[in-house]
Amino acid sequence: MTPFEMNNQTDVTEFIFLGFSNHPKLQGLFFLVFLIIYLTTLLGNMFIMTATRISLALHTPMYYFLSNLSFLDICYTSTTIPVMLVNFFREKKTISYEGCLSQIFFLVTCAGTECVLLAAMAYDRYVAICHPLQYPVLMSVKVCVFLVSGSWLCGLVNSVTHTVLAATLTLCGPNQISHFLCDIPLLLKLSCSDTSLNDSMLHVASATIGLSPCLFTGVIPSAQGRSKAFSTCASHLTVVVIFFGTANFNYDRTNIGYNLDMDILVSVFFCVITPMFNPIIYSLRNKEVKGALRKLARELVNNLTLFICRILRNWFEWC
Numbered sequence: 001m002t003p004f005e006m007n008n009q010t011d012v013t014e015f016i017f018l019g020f021s022n023h024p025k026l027q028g029l030f031f032l033v034f035l036i037i038y039l040t041t042l043l044g045n046m047f048i049m050t051a052t053r054i055s056l057a058l059h060t061p062m063y064y065f066l067s068n069l070s071f072l073d074i075c076y077t078s079t080t081i082p083v084m085l086v087n088f089f090r091e092k093k094t095i096s097y098e099g100c101l102s103q104i105f106f107l108v109t110c111a112g113t114e115c116v117l118l119a120a121m122a123y124d125r126y127v128a129i130c131h132p133l134q135y136p137v138l139m140s141v142k143v144c145v146f147l148v149s150g151s152w153l154c155g156l157v158n159s160v161t162h163t164v165l166a167a168t169l170t171l172c173g174p175n176q177i178s179h180f181l182c183d184i185p186l187l188l189k190l191s192c193s194d195t196s197l198n199d200s201m202l203h204v205a206s207a208t209i210g211l212s213p214c215l216f217t218g219v220i221p222s223a224q225g226r227s228k229a230f231s232t233c234a235s236h237l238t239v240v241v242i243f244f245g246t247a248n249f250n251y252d253r254t255n256i257g258y259n260l261d262m263d264i265l266v267s268v269f270f271c272v273i274t275p276m277f278n279p280i281i282y283s284l285r286n287k288e289v290k291g292a293l294r295k296l297a298r299e300l301v302n303n304l305t306l307f308i309c310r311i312l313r314n315w316f317e318w319c
Helices: 003-007 024-054 061-078 081-087 097-130 141-167 184-190 196-208 212-218 223-232 234-251 260-284 287-318
Strands: 014-017 094-096
Touching: 014 097, 024 061, 024 081, 024 260, 024 287, 061 081, 061 097, 061 141, 061 260, 094 097, 097 141, 097 184, 141 184, 141 196, 184 196
Parallel strands: none
Antiparallel strands: 014 094
């Protein structure tokens, strides 16, 4: 770095989001669409969590992982969508430097944890298909808790590593982020220091954490076993393909030509659409989940009806 470049560096204290700035007249529509998506994500994943807790038929390792995935998806979307919804009504869409690093930390934590948790779910299906007689032992309660805890630990370690590396970057002006969120590849584009270590860590994380769920399907020994895996795990494989296809594209393209609308579309699928679709995908082909959700919906309707009746009765008595 030359002395002239060092003198031209500025201390970045905040960032300006340019995401969706190409369509200023559609801000209200974007707000409505993303609000509906966010509420659908919250409602769908909360239904899954509640159904797996109250239904005895869903007290199995697979649904234990699914309920943790639902909780993770709620955390995942809550790191980005609320900030984005507020910014739709702000003329200057800013975030502080510390706020940006915080968003990166929580975003990468949730993304990394989801990667490893999906790998744990793949391992669960691998054991169920290849070792059905040993399944109760290999997937005991302790093992399930260990796998979920390990998923969060891997996500945290991965996130701390990337966040610390991002915090050491020397950032130069302008302080504009052509996106609706803070993410590592976006900060690398604003850096005027060496980013080779950051790039290498992104590729390592994509190759290890990012591809981990694909391993257990590949190691199923027989063609018949693989056929059974694809037929019984279609919903899980669908989630894996959508999530990791967009995730690896998102983090493996720091040197590829930039297009604002394309980058935003990929990130919307990665951060917004996938968490909304997960409950739908896992419910469509699963009779147990659909049955538990119907039962939960009936109980909610009955309780709501009783509540309204009590209110009306008390109101009439008061009158």
